[in-house]
Amino acid sequence: MKIAIFGGSFDPVHIAHETIVEVALKNLDIDKLIVVPTYLNPFKTSFYLEPKFRFELLKKVFLPYPNVEICDYEIKNDKVSYTYETVSYIKSLYKPSKVYFIIGEDNVRNLHKWYKIEELKREVEFVVATRVGFNQNIEDFKILDINIDISSTNLREQIDLKFVPKAIQEDILNLQKGRKIE
Template identity: 60%
Template sequence: MQLAVFGGSFDPVHIAHEAIVNEAVKELDIDKLFVVPTYLNPFKNSFHFKPKIREQLLKKVFFNNQKVEVCDYEIKQNRAVYSIETIKYLKNLYNPSKIYLIIGADNVKNLNKWYKINELKTLVDFVVVSREGFIDSEFAKFKNLKININISSTKLRNKIDLNFIPIQIKEDIIKLQRNKKG
């Protein structure tokens, strides 16, 4: 069994996240792709939407994809969880022959700051998702997926643009934003 893991805040989930998952399922030789929403990213100190809400939105987006499963491991920990913990959890649960860890190109320059990065490198093959403005010489060292949708969750938190929200959750995002303002 070969797995891929795509973790992140997904705060909010957007069409680039959806495109990354679809491209990974198509391009990587995998049996299952786990989308893993963080409770709290170890490099951040807050979140916009609560963890359970982000998990529910992800489940709606990927409901019809048989190869994709939203994994609530990190959310259940009720704290920031390091990638290596999640990888070890999935490795113990499924005993895969290979695990791909999908990260955005913007993360490559900070990989050396990741907790137990040297051990993590022995457990996974990194797959880097291209993103304009973040491609450098380090990028070429990794297997990569090319997705060029110029959006980030940060931009969407500042101003929700429904053009970048997956159709399955547009109504949810409208309601959630209304509740945040009200």
């Protein structure tokens, strides 16, 4: 079995995340794609949407995709999780012959800071989803050509439904009504 893991905060999930999954399913030779939302990214101090809510949003967005699974491993840990630990956990479950790990181009510049990065590089093949406004040195990576000009940070600052997957637009609208969007 060949798998791809797509980890991130997904805070909130947006159309670029959905496009990354679609392009990965089409272009990577995989049997399953596992989306893993973080409880809290090790490089951040807080989150915008509660982890369990982000998990539910991801389930709604990716329910129609038969080869996609949403994994709550990091959320259940209820603490900062490291990719190396998550990959080890998923590998113990599936015993895959190949593991791709999908990251956004914005993460390439800090990859050297990741916990146990040298060990992780031996465990997975990193795949980089290109992103507008980033010109990282990515020729050594397998590439997913995405280039959608949106980020979760920008979406938190100004919710624009054209960047929100249709499956969760109502959830986001309800969130806006009940919570001030800063």
